[in-house]
Amino acid sequence: MDDVDSVRRGLIGAVLGGVAAGGFFTPASTYLDQFAPLSGSVWDSTTNEPPGRVDSEYGDATLQYDGHRVPRIEADDQAALYHAVGYAHGTDRLFGMDLQRRLMRGRLSAVVGDAALDSDRFRVQMDFARAADANWTAVQNRNPEVADLLSAYVDGVNAAREDQALPPEFELLGYEPAEWTPEDTLLLQLQISWTLTGSFGSLRRSVLARELGDGFDDLFPRRYDHDSPILRDGVGTAGASAHSESRDSRPVSGELAGWLSGFESPPGVGSNSWVVGGEYTESGEPLLANDPHLSLLAPPVWYQQHLDWGDGWVRGVTFPGVPFVIIGENDAGAWGFTNAGIDVLDCYTYETDGDRYRYGDEWRDFETAEHTIEVDGADDVTVTKRKTVHGPVVEREGEEVGVAWTGFSATATTDAVYAMAHSDGLDDFREATRDFDLPTQCVVYADRDGNTYHKVTGRVPVRYTDGERVPGWQVFDGSAREGEWRGYTPYGESSWAGFVPFEDKPGAVNPGYVGTANQRIVDDPDDYLAESYSPPFRGERLYEVLDDWAESGSMTPEDMRDLQRDTLDTRARRLVPRLLDAADVAAAGPPFDALPDWDYRMDRDSDGALAFAVLFDAYREALYADGFAAADLSEDYWPSDWVTATLDSSPWFDRDETPDSAPAAMRTALDAAADRLADEGWETYGEYNEASLEHPFGQSFLNYPGVETDGSPATLNNFRRDSDTGSSWRMVVPMSDDGEASVVLPGGNDGDPFSDQYHDQLRAWADGRYYGFDREFAGPSIEFGGGD
Amino acid sequence: MDRERTLVAAVAVVASLALASVHWLGLLVGGVAVGVLASTWPRALAAGLGFGALAWVVFLGTLWRAGRLAAYWDAGLLLYASVGIPLALGAVGALAHGLRSDGSTA
Numbered sequence: 001m002d003d004v005d006s007v008r009r010g011l012i013g014a015v016l017g018g019v020a021a022g023g024f025f026t027p028a029s030t031y032l033d034q035f036a037p038l039s040g041s042v043w044d045s046t047t048n049e050p051p052g053r054v055d056s057e058y059g060d061a062t063l064q065y066d067g068h069r070v071p072r073i074e075a076d077d078q079a080a081l082y083h084a085v086g087y088a089h090g091t092d093r094l095f096g097m098d099l100q101r102r103l104m105r106g107r108l109s110a111v112v113g114d115a116a117l118d119s120d121r122f123r124v125q126m127d128f129a130r131a132a133d134a135n136w137t138a139v140q141n142r143n144p145e146v147a148d149l150l151s152a153y154v155d156g157v158n159a160a161r162e163d164q165a166l167p168p169e170f171e172l173l174g175y176e177p178a179e180w181t182p183e184d185t186l187l188l189q190l191q192i193s194w195t196l197t198g199s200f201g202s203l204r205r206s207v208l209a210r211e212l213g214d215g216f217d218d219l220f221p222r223r224y225d226h227d228s229p230i231l232r233d234g235v236g237t238a239g240a241s242a243h244s245e246s247r248d249s250r251p252v253s254g255e256l257a258g259w260l261s262g263f264e265s266p267p268g269v270g271s272n273s274w275v276v277g278g279e280y281t282e283s284g285e286p287l288l289a290n291d292p293h294l295s296l297l298a299p300p301v302w303y304q305q306h307l308d309w310g311d312g313w314v315r316g317v318t319f320p321g322v323p324f325v326i327i328g329e330n331d332a333g334a335w336g337f338t339n340a341g342i343d344v345l346d347c348y349t350y351e352t353d354g355d356r357y358r359y360g361d362e363w364r365d366f367e368t369a370e371h372t373i374e375v376d377g378a379d380d381v382t383v384t385k386r387k388t389v390h391g392p393v394v395e396r397e398g399e400e401v402g403v404a405w406t407g408f409s410a411t412a413t414t415d416a417v418y419a420m421a422h423s424d425g426l427d428d429f430r431e432a433t434r435d436f437d438l439p440t441q442c443v444v445y446a447d448r449d450g451n452t453y454h455k456v457t458g459r460v461p462v463r464y465t466d467g468e469r470v471p472g473w474q475v476f477d478g479s480a481r482e483g484e485w486r487g488y489t490p491y492g493e494s495s496w497a498g499f500v501p502f503e504d505k506p507g508a509v510n511p512g513y514v515g516t517a518n519q520r521i522v523d524d525p526d527d528y529l530a531e532s533y534s535p536p537f538r539g540e541r542l543y544e545v546l547d548d549w550a551e552s553g554s555m556t557p558e559d560m561r562d563l564q565r566d567t568l569d570t571r572a573r574r575l576v577p578r579l580l581d582a583a584d585v586a587a588a589g590p591p592f593d594a595l596p597d598w599d600y601r602m603d604r605d606s607d608g609a610l611a612f613a614v615l616f617d618a619y620r621e622a623l624y625a626d627g628f629a630a631a632d633l634s635e636d637y638w639p640s641d642w643v644t645a646t647l648d649s650s651p652w653f654d655r656d657e658t659p660d661s662a663p664a665a666m667r668t669a670l671d672a673a674a675d676r677l678a679d680e681g682w683e684t685y686g687e688y689n690e691a692s693l694e695h696p697f698g699q700s701f702l703n704y705p706g707v708e709t710d711g712s713p714a715t716l717n718n719f720r721r722d723s724d725t726g727s728s729w730r731m732v733v734p735m736s737d738d739g740e741a742s743v744v745l746p747g748g749n750d751g752d753p754f755s756d757q758y759h760d761q762l763r764a765w766a767d768g769r770y771y772g773f774d775r776e777f778a779g780p781s782i783e784f785g786g787g788d
Numbered sequence: 789m790d791r792e793r794t795l796v797a798a799v800a801v802v803a804s805l806a807l808a809s810v811h812w813l814g815l816l817v818g819g820v821a822v823g824v825l826a827s828t829w830p831r832a833l834a835a836g837l838g839f840g841a842l843a844w845v846v847f848l849g850t851l852w853r854a855g856r857l858a859a860y861w862d863a864g865l866l867l868y869a870s871v872g873i874p875l876a877l878g879a880v881g882a883l884a885h886g887l888r889s890d891g892s893t894a
Contacts, residue, residue, distance in 0.1 A: 012883050012887055019816065020813065035870050036812035036873045037815075038847050040870065043850070043851070753859060754860060
């Protein structure tokens with residue numbers, strides 16, 4: 001009996017010991033360490049609250065949150081203020097900040113494995129990190145005051161990183177973030193600039209022209225035929241274009257162009273903004289509205305913050321990692337941005353000889369450096385970074401192009417963003433705009449003295465070949481010294497001497513009202529500005545409404561919010577009458593039979609909207625799928641919605657692989673759309689148009705819940721379901737003191753996925769509701785000060 | 789005697805929860821403690837599971853205090869893991885009932 005007991009005890013002891021040992025020494029230990037209730041690091045990271053007091057060598061500051069986790073930071077001293085801003089960003093958004101810098105430095109593979117290797121290769125070759133280094137050196141030399149504020153901010157981020165448990169994503173991925181640096185902040189500034197201006201359109205056009213031949217011009221017009229440029233009736237610069245076009249250089253493959261295009265921003269990035277002068281408003285004071293269209297992520301790309309330094313204040317949004325309010329309002333005025341669509345990137349091909357490339361009459365060595373990419377779960381990968389006089393060389397499978405981009409040079413944008421946030425009226429703001437070297441944007445501004453302003457920001461290159469100005473819509477022969485930029489130094493400080501002077505860039509002071517929605521800026525600029533602009537659907541609708549309302553001269557903040565919520569789709573207004581002529585929609589049954597009486601509004605409960613959306617998708621497929629496949633070109637190369645909505649007679653329809661005519665394609669599309677609708681089971685447009693915003697980490701519990709919403713890629717109320725891009729911040733600000741300034745984020749301000757403020761604004765955003773910009777700050781608070 | 793055992797069990801549970809708040813081993817130790825103190829195998833198993841459930845409820849309390857409870861219910865795999873771990877460790881720990889000299893009681 002004793003033996004039996006001993007055996008039993010031994011077995012039980014072995015089981016208990018085995019479980020305990022297994023918990024320490026097997027892969028289970030990771031899960032126990034992370035997820036065990038009470039002690040798990042993931043739970044610790046989310047239940048850990050910031051301390052009530054933080055030692056700061058920069059002086060006293062107070063940070064207090066409102067009910068939406070929006071911080072108000074008060075300090076008399078600017079360094080103390082921005083140190084606390086850094087602490088807020090480090091507390092609420094550290095994972096996103098780290099992810100973005102990893103992306104730009106080409107260090108994603110180190111934590112997510114070889115799935116990110118392509119991205120890392122591209123970004124290492126582009127050497128964005130070196131550009132950020134050059135930027136930091138330049139900021140310190142040019143503007144020590146701003147450099148000191150950046151340093152204070154960086155110290156704030158790192159204090160939060162050290163004081164508190166790391167965000168849960170770090171625990172899940174099993175790594176700790178390195179110290180935040182000023183270069184990281186400038187790198188994030190480059191990231192958004194790349195998103196807005198990094199375009200390989202010239203390469204794509206080169207490939208398309210070669211592969212498509214006849215029909216290319218119809219499918220890819222340089223200029224859309226419309227009458228709603230941003231600056232109309234001779235406002236701004238105007239005049240005859242005096243460019244000569246040089247020949248295309250040696251051909252670039254569709255594979256390389258496609259690969260590089262994969263590192264551009266997703267379709268749908270753009271924005272709306274407008275400013276209305278007091279002569280057109282009920283209050284007699286200007287109104288300003290802005291909603292930038294960027295990737296919609298969980299958490300949002302923007303972080304809302306309110307700053308108060310005693311004799312001034314500013315509130316608005318910035319990118320976590322960047323200290324200064326980028327879009328917002330201060331005690332003197334308000335401002336917003338839309339992407340200008342200006343061409344600030346050129347590609348160059350070279351005659352090469354091993355380690356050298358020909359540049360005019362001489363052979364030069366590529367500047368080279370070896371770089372090791374760490375890959376989680378696999379061997380390290382070595383990439384050779386190569387550069388020419390134009391900038392980095394990106395290579396894929398033996399094929400390469402040189403790239404010149406204004407972002408590779410040091411810029412004064414950081415100074416400009418700070419100066420804008422602290423500006424004291426129109427004159428001050430205009431001076432700040434001069435320094436806004438990157439990205440090229442359309443800025444709109446209004447001040448409390450009743451002024452309004454629009455200006456194109458950013459350095460705009462002028463290209464020269466053999467001493468003549470040439471447009472940038474081509475791939476240049478770098479060896480023949482085509483398309484040279486004068487006054488440009490990649491990875492150093494440019495003089496910008498050969499670029500378009502500030503005064504020559506389009507703009508207007510007190511223009512009455514001006515509407516910008518990424519459409520053509522002016523009809524006939526003196527200088528080459530862009531290869532092509534976004535389709536003007538939103539721009540024409542914006543002016544249509546503003547023109548109408550301007551007649552009454554009594555616009556209100558509520559009108560501005562209505563305009564941001566406007567769902568009229570001018571694609572549909574163009575295309576549906578043609579569809580009705582071409583196909584029997586009544587015979588197709590619901591929802592297609594709603595099209596004849598439809599008001600072209602992309603509302604979630606509209607049958608017409610659902611019918612149009614699926615029909616438009618199917619019509620694109622019918623028009624392009626076979627023709628482009630025959631040319632070995634993917635869907636990424638398909639023409640814009642403007643072409644789809646307007647294409648009528650064209651050599652495109654004469655090909656064997658393409659439909660006989662646009663009406664024939666419409667009939668095919670109607671059948672395909674009906675089939676798709678039956679397969680998918682969508683009963684409302686809202687079911688089709690669901691915003692399912694995802695966290696970059698890809699774990700389902702980190703994603704936002706799906707929400708049905710209104711709008712389309714072509715409406716002012718902007719949402720593109722295919723790429724989850726759209727209004728990333730809606731802001732309406734009156735210059736009158738009526739308290740009606742209103743804003744909303746597509747999600748929440750807090751990056752902690754377990755926080756109640758992770759997506760507390762999502763439903764309001766989807767429903768077109770707003771929150772007052774004025775807030776009550778009665779939530780958790782942190783006092784800074786008392787440090788050595 | 790029962791009262792004494794209850795008191796010991798209560799102290800053991802509190803101590804185990806304290807340990808569990810810094811390391812998952814506390815969940816196993818808690819199961820061991822209540823298992824050893826139980827008078828029968830079924831009671832030991834129930835006590836082990838009960839300890840795991842109690843740890844989970846205390847955990848819910850910490851989430852509630854931090855304002856994180858609402859999102860927890862949507863946490864998917866994390867939710868399942870945080871439920872399963874204390875129940876499993878509590879139940880396995882309760883096997884320690886068999887270490888008693890009268891561990892064969894039914």
